Amino acid sequence: MNTTDFLGIATAICPERDCVVFEGKRYTYSEINDRVNQLAHALDSMGVRKGDRIGMLNVNCNQHVEAYFATAKLGGIYVPLNFRSKAEELDYMINRAEIKVLFVGSRYADLVGSIRAGLPGLQRIVSVDGAEKGNYEELIAPEPIDEIMAEIADDDITILMFTSGTTGRPKAVPLRHDAFVVFALENVEPASPDLEERNILTVPLYHVAGIQAMFPAIYGGRTLIMMRQFELKEWMETVEREKATRAMLVPTMLKWIVDNPDFNKYDLSSLSVVTYGAAPMPFEVIKKAIEIMPQVQFINGYGQTESASTLTTLGPEDHRIVGTEEEKRKKWKRLQSSIGKPLPDVAIRIVDDQGRVVPSNTPGEIHAKGPRIMKGYWEDEQKTAETMTSDGWLRTGDMGYVDEEGYVYLTGRADDLIIRGGENIAPEEVEEVVNTHPKVAESGVIAVPDAEFGQQPFAYVVLKQGESATPDEMMEFCRERIASFKRPRGVEFIDELPRNPMGKVLRKKLREQYGQG
């Protein structure tokens, strides 16, 4: 079985049910399936073959879903790109993935145009929503709706997803069909003519959390209510209007919702399940959410791009603070920092810095193993060797421990990665940009706590001798050169960076001296 079967099964069982609702338009499962087939025929006519990479640079839209399944039916590999990337970042990702056909939202057309000359492997650009000749709708209109399907092996790669690590450029993670199929079969009820659920999707589809929300929704025959991006008022209005029953949120989004002074003006009673993840959830936020949305079952899902989907969950029962005083105390503790228990097909172990497995209640690095974890990064043996052990364990980079009841707790990061609102930021990537400022000698970027986003990047800058500058000057410089979520939110000037005897910048020391330690 592969992911195209998700759409096939749901279309067979509930063809007239809304599959996607987007900006006032409604597409049934039957209509989406037809559009997918038309697009697949169009891509086939362009010469797209098994293994070819097809990119999408746009906010969430119905075409994202269609382009994914069309690519999958041809055995291609879908590459969703972060729409907040700057030119240089996009240039890197498009060339790295060797994207052959790129779908581009109209607001990003100029950006892609500015780097077009440096994309030798890119054969075709298709405007998703523009009026240019050969745009998406013109492309699919003349094509037949007959099924078209390449031969797909269960372990074929279906998505290439970029994720930032601590050093250098984003890494490309190959995600396989079987990783998503195994998760769906184990954890999701398939489409049923008797059950209609409505998922509101605001997490971007270039993020594994967005993709992982999409697949269960399609397999489950649910209606996907798509928003371009999360916007608080629009989210509240949409949940009320569309009577959404399920939502996937990152902690920042949930914080905005529960802190909304107009919260009580909206009827959110249709919501029955809220899944959250991608970053640690502030305790005060989930506590307030439980209080003001008592009808909702909350689920904390922990995973990484490298694991395709969820590794552990803290389920609805753990969000119901009932029982004896001791049981309630345990549940509050779990809500503060537990990511729950491993899913049945996942093994978790905690390893110390010598590589030894440690017993329960002893902190160390969280390792994970299971059929859904990647085999390695795309064409990067070195990074793969740093992240995967020789016997297939994924070094998550997260620190934690397992208690005597099997609950996994997070205590921090093993490395210097910054996670802002669920998105990874490599400090080195930010430092490289800061260091190109003519007045800057060198810089060190670390995470500092932030009530809204969990963490923010903060730059410590050593200026060249005789130079002076202001923090605003530095931040403005970065604003023009790096994706908005990566730019430093603060700058402080220091005399020198802490280094080890080999000259490596010790960001841990920076954190201890200035940040969160």
Add this chain to the structure above:
Amino acid sequence: MANQVGKRYICGKCGAEVIVTRGGNGTVTCCGQPMEQKK
């Protein structure tokens, strides 16, 4: 008994489960006996 689209059927002997993507008049069988509709 006719099988119905979207319904799932489980084998009482081996535990296998199927989902019907196109209904028909026939009975879904496994291990030599009709499969039970999953509730």
